[in-house]
Amino acid sequence: xxxxxxxxxxxILIGDIVNxxxxxxxxxxxxxxxxxxxxxxxxxxxxxxxxxLEASKQNDLVIITGGLGPTHDxxxxxxxxxxxKVGLKRDEQVLRFVKSFFESRGIPFSESNVLQxxxxxxxxxxxxxxxxxxxxxxDEFGTLWAIFPGVPKEMKxxxxxxxxxxxxxxxxxxxxxxxxxxxxxxxxxxTLSDGYLKSVEALLSDNVTLAYLPHYDxxxxxxxxxxDNEKEVLAQVELVRNRIKELAGEFIFSEEKATLGExxxxxxxxxxxxxxxxxxxxxxxxxxxxxxxxxxxxxxKGAIVAYANEIKEHVLGVKKETLDQFGAVSSETALEMAIxxxxxxxTEVGISITGIAGPGGGTEEKPVGLIWFGISTPNESFTFKxxxxxxxxxxxxxxxxxxxxxxxxxxxxLQGLPYGAxxxxxx
Amino acid sequence: xxxxxxxxxxxILIGDIVNxxxxxxxxxxxxxxxxxxxxxxxxxxxxxxxxxLEASKQNDLVIITGGLGPTHDxxxxxxxxxxxKVGLKRDEQVLRFVKSFFESRGIPFSESNVLQxxxxxxxxxxxxxxxxxxxxxxDEFGTLWAIFPGVPKEMKxxxxxxxxxxxxxxxxxxxxxxxxxxxxxxxxxxTLSDGYLKSVEALLSDNVTLAYLPHYDxxxxxxxxxxDNEKEVLAQVELVRNRIKELAGEFIFSEEKATLGExxxxxxxxxxxxxxxxxxxxxxxxxxxxxxxxxxxxxxKGAIVAYANEIKEHVLGVKKETLDQFGAVSSETALEMAIxxxxxxxTEVGISITGIAGPGGGTEEKPVGLIWFGISTPNESFTFKxxxxxxxxxxxxxxxxxxxxxxxxxxxxLQGLPYGAxxxxxx
Numbered sequence: 001x002x003x004x005x006x007x008x009x010x011x012i013l014i015g016d017i018v019n020x021x022x023x024x025x026x027x028x029x030x031x032x033x034x035x036x037x038x039x040x041x042x043x044x045x046x047x048x049x050x051x052x053l054e055a056s057k058q059n060d061l062v063i064i065t066g067g068l069g070p071t072h073d074x075x076x077x078x079x080x081x082x083x084x085k086v087g088l089k090r091d092e093q094v095l096r097f098v099k100s101f102f103e104s105r106g107i108p109f110s111e112s113n114v115l116q117x118x119x120x121x122x123x124x125x126x127x128x129x130x131x132x133x134x135x136x137x138x139d140e141f142g143t144l145w146a147i148f149p150g151v152p153k154e155m156k157x158x159x160x161x162x163x164x165x166x167x168x169x170x171x172x173x174x175x176x177x178x179x180x181x182x183x184x185x186x187x188x189x190x191t192l193s194d195g196y197l198k199s200v201e202a203l204l205s206d207n208v209t210l211a212y213l214p215h216y217d218x219x220x221x222x223x224x225x226x227x228d229n230e231k232e233v234l235a236q237v238e239l240v241r242n243r244i245k246e247l248a249g250e251f252i253f254s255e256e257k258a259t260l261g262e263x264x265x266x267x268x269x270x271x272x273x274x275x276x277x278x279x280x281x282x283x284x285x286x287x288x289x290x291x292x293x294x295x296x297x298x299x300x301k302g303a304i305v306a307y308a309n310e311i312k313e314h315v316l317g318v319k320k321e322t323l324d325q326f327g328a329v330s331s332e333t334a335l336e337m338a339i340x341x342x343x344x345x346x347t348e349v350g351i352s353i354t355g356i357a358g359p360g361g362g363t364e365e366k367p368v369g370l371i372w373f374g375i376s377t378p379n380e381s382f383t384f385k386x387x388x389x390x391x392x393x394x395x396x397x398x399x400x401x402x403x404x405x406x407x408x409x410x411x412x413x414l415q416g417l418p419y420g421a422x423x424x425x426x427x
Numbered sequence: 428x429x430x431x432x433x434x435x436x437x438x439i440l441i442g443d444i445v446n447x448x449x450x451x452x453x454x455x456x457x458x459x460x461x462x463x464x465x466x467x468x469x470x471x472x473x474x475x476x477x478x479x480l481e482a483s484k485q486n487d488l489v490i491i492t493g494g495l496g497p498t499h500d501x502x503x504x505x506x507x508x509x510x511x512k513v514g515l516k517r518d519e520q521v522l523r524f525v526k527s528f529f530e531s532r533g534i535p536f537s538e539s540n541v542l543q544x545x546x547x548x549x550x551x552x553x554x555x556x557x558x559x560x561x562x563x564x565x566d567e568f569g570t571l572w573a574i575f576p577g578v579p580k581e582m583k584x585x586x587x588x589x590x591x592x593x594x595x596x597x598x599x600x601x602x603x604x605x606x607x608x609x610x611x612x613x614x615x616x617x618t619l620s621d622g623y624l625k626s627v628e629a630l631l632s633d634n635v636t637l638a639y640l641p642h643y644d645x646x647x648x649x650x651x652x653x654x655d656n657e658k659e660v661l662a663q664v665e666l667v668r669n670r671i672k673e674l675a676g677e678f679i680f681s682e683e684k685a686t687l688g689e690x691x692x693x694x695x696x697x698x699x700x701x702x703x704x705x706x707x708x709x710x711x712x713x714x715x716x717x718x719x720x721x722x723x724x725x726x727x728k729g730a731i732v733a734y735a736n737e738i739k740e741h742v743l744g745v746k747k748e749t750l751d752q753f754g755a756v757s758s759e760t761a762l763e764m765a766i767x768x769x770x771x772x773x774t775e776v777g778i779s780i781t782g783i784a785g786p787g788g789g790t791e792e793k794p795v796g797l798i799w800f801g802i803s804t805p806n807e808s809f810t811f812k813x814x815x816x817x818x819x820x821x822x823x824x825x826x827x828x829x830x831x832x833x834x835x836x837x838x839x840x841l842q843g844l845p846y847g848a849x850x851x852x853x854x
Contacts, residue, residue: 038467
């Protein structure tokens, strides 16, 4: 099953917009078992579009996005009329929807908007709940042509709700496709795949796949299985899922696609504990991340960003002797900062980060990239360190993820730490 | 001058990677005066590549990226050998570089790495300072073919340092192209273009362009002029720049591409003032943004993230009566928070943010999206409010930008506030 993705729009060619639609469609079609042979972008030009359409005929499926708006430079419908040698017909359901769409927003309805309801004579209308340009589906020249507006939200809606069922009926696309996610942190992609999940490969096939999707706070594992029997497909997903959980359980922070901040928030809520933070090199980034979650005021009381040593001492209560003897970037200071956060912010849980983010400020003994973390809960108090990179912003972002993952492990009763770091336990 | 961008790689077709290379090249080529007619992506497949190469012959310039690695699925060179009907030659300079590249990293040098030094017989080598795959330039069939590795850093280096001079010599590309930037905040794109910069349009032409590049903390204006005489080109850029500065000066926070955090940092340093922050709904985001800048410890002492009212009262010293009478989201609380930040963190400048980020917590009187800001410097103390959206994360990010822009204006002696907000002045 060969497919092509054809994008229409000058704004892509001049580099104003990155073509994320094509990537999203490539991923979706691949999951459905199509082989995407080509992605093509051409401008709002009739001859270029006609050439591209002609060249794409050899595919089983062609998805066309963009150029369906009501302005004069949106010429996708014009090109398709010429290509299919058909006229337009007015779709009354679309017309009613377009009118109500403008009415409900209090925007004057102009004649050019009526044209949005004109669809290709040979097309089946794919009704668009999210915008005024309907999708269209044409079966011609032995190829299925799906035509979508370029607005990502509308395109995704039309693909998922309108086109996918058609593909499942028409092509030998598996009737059932199930994806399931596990979110992992505190381990590198290659260590995870080669050191922990090697034996999972034996469970994988064309119909059962495992994708590593890395992002800033870890890796999302996507397990996808497909087939014609729902029960069998779900069992295959479960089998891989369970094997991964056996092999790499401690790294899994979410059995869905939750963020570390959300997971830590859930654990704090379950314990009915509040958290206070003491941040130096992350400069408020951990607090910002935790308060990203709506309702986080239920467990985040606040944070002290103690960028200057003076603040560590006078606001957080880190002892002057500790700073003098061990320095600001040390296990001892990290511990006193975490405990200081608890005291000053009146919370059960305190965490701290103090490190040398770079690019300057490193010494031989304490180089750029050395970060100390402190964690203090009603159950335990400990510190640990990691050595990161020379890159200031990467160090700050990874430190946020590391401290949240360490807290997640502590609140879950796990002993291990991210990236194999070692606890220094204080009683 | 017609150009095409041809990307090679299955990872693009299956949606694992978004093709940002194509956008970057589209922007660069457009600036040089080329018309990008088409962007095409095909997989690591010989017949598909040959078809795509054949179809691209009609252009003056074709840029090919990807598939130049040393592994068996990197077949760009193989396809080009067949397409141009030529063999390979070993380039000794590249070979020496590849060897030293591996040596300096202590990586064993394998036979497959030697192949990186094999280039097309009919190609001029474009030496790659940043990786082991050299770029190549071929003049054939009346078309110029530039072949680059797909690693963005290497591709950009080869385009800018190696290809651009060739294009300027070979095509009627203007000899001189100068771009200049102005960074703008606190105003929407359409208000800026239609309400302030309308008369700038008369100064623009094919050779003098103005691009609006919006991003999370404002809009970067890019003025580009081109021609054959450097002095004239620079004068054209200056003319547009000066007109924009006359018309919209108060919104310009940087005459380069500096961030608001960097600009505020510079202003604080010039005054030899330290800053302390009191953040509620932004949860540490302003402190995180300010400390993004290396060396920011010279003027950022710290922040109190007072998410709970208890912290506003007990750590920042906001009076209980103020909170009871006016509420946490009010001018009065914003003022006491800003002054509290100065007192607790012992700084000359204090700023505060307290608002209802959403999605919950709104009332009729204080709806979601209402944000109060406080600013207190040795010169003045004032508060202001803005009404943002229902979107929590957008509200948080825009609040960070707004308070930094307001502080930038205050430190620069300007009276106006972002988005036309009104000062409430306290003496």
